[in-house]
Amino acid sequence: MSAPSERAVIRLELVVVFAMTLGLAGLSSLLTLIDALLAPTPISDQTIAINVPLARAGVIDFLKQLIAVIRLLAWGALGAYLLYRAGMKLAAVGLDGTRKGRDTALGVGLAALIGIPGLAFYLAAHAAGMNLAVAPSTLDDTWWRPIALVLLAVGNAWAEEVLVVGYLITRLRHLGMSETAALLVSAVVRGSYHLYQGFGGFVGNVVMGLVFGRVWQRTNRLWPLVIAHTLLDVVAFVGYALLRDRVSWLP
Template identity: 60%
Template sequence: MRIREWVGPPRQNQVPVVTDPRERKSLWFEITIVLLVTFGTSALSSMFSLADSLLAGDLSEQTVALNTARASNSLLDLLSQLLGVARLLAWGALGAYLLWRSGIALRTMGLARADRRDAGHGVGLAALIGLPGLGLYLVAQAIGANLTVAPSTIDDHWWRLPALCLWAVANSGAEEILVVAYLVTRLRQLGWGENSSLVASALLRGGYHLYQGFGGGLGNVVMGVVFTRYWQRTGRLWPLVVAHALIDIVAFVGYALLRGRVGWIP
């Protein structure tokens, strides 16, 4: 897809604006509850975590781990990891179900049957976001605006790499369904413009990554702008899921394999 095709005005809204006051109030209640159960609370927790890190001293001298051991016993750790993956998948399923239950088809959400074009666009989006994102992280960490991020500190069990891949898929599914498809669709129903919805989605994405520091928050805001605009222009969500999963798999698995073997990896 040419760049000008998705940076321009979004395609026509496919969901009607809700005008009934009771239905509008119900939508606001639903959005609030869903975000409090999922990424809204995560954003608030990330803000508190960043504040605590700032009070503790230089951000670049502190480390935050994304995937950690959850039990000392290997089997219990694996079961706990799988439970965390299931919770994220349930978050994504909740968002999709609420939209479907209110009469919005999976195709409208962008979850029509995936094809090879979705995979190709996903790889392109992963490269577009992943490579500059790594550069932004290194710069932010160097100037003290970001914590040192350790994508995984899980012990070297036989199941570690498959579990990290499952985490990547669960992260991508939950975030793209809830933060893009669900949230923007509901805001459309409330009469929000496409640019306002895009900003809200991108800020939410950046907010729940603030525990990594200012660089992590800013980088994910940029990712949110690109991903949300792509979805608004194309109506396809699968490329976002593919791209996000690829970025996380490279980060999680690459770190696990290279840690201790490459000097600049903490």
């Protein structure tokens, strides 16, 4: 546990970092859900899109999507940098390149563990009226759409896993919080910025956060989480773009 004065600085740092990044995203997500609940249409009959066009002109849209990717990469880099400034080597949170093969294998396994039950849970939650229909992408069918979606998947994975797992849990440890309590906080934060999807999105991402966070606590390897999250988002973003209007079982 850090000294009292240092703990005060860490608390302020956490507030500033998450106010700039995923914390405000969680608040905005909550307001989006409340707005959906207040609408006369049941939330299961409403649709929310994740990756949407950002400009009318195709080239400008592509460039703005790339800016969004850079912002996500910068958020994750901020968390890694602050840990480094606090005296930690990136290897201490599992961001070194010494175990590429094992990290990749664990990442693929985690993606399968979360992805298949996660899709089933999403479909069940939507059918039960707990979730909006989530459209992972409404980008136009352009040559750059797969590139943008893959890069956005990488950006999301990097930002979320570094900030919400590696950075947040580490800083909560420095505040003297137990491993279980820090894991719960991390998982709830992850769920909070997915509230825009509905109650099912919140619960599903809390469960994902519990699994990912515990794996990191046990292995101290962050790359497998980034790899798994990237694979999940690539399948969701690109797969939806390819299957949209071609299958009947997607809401």
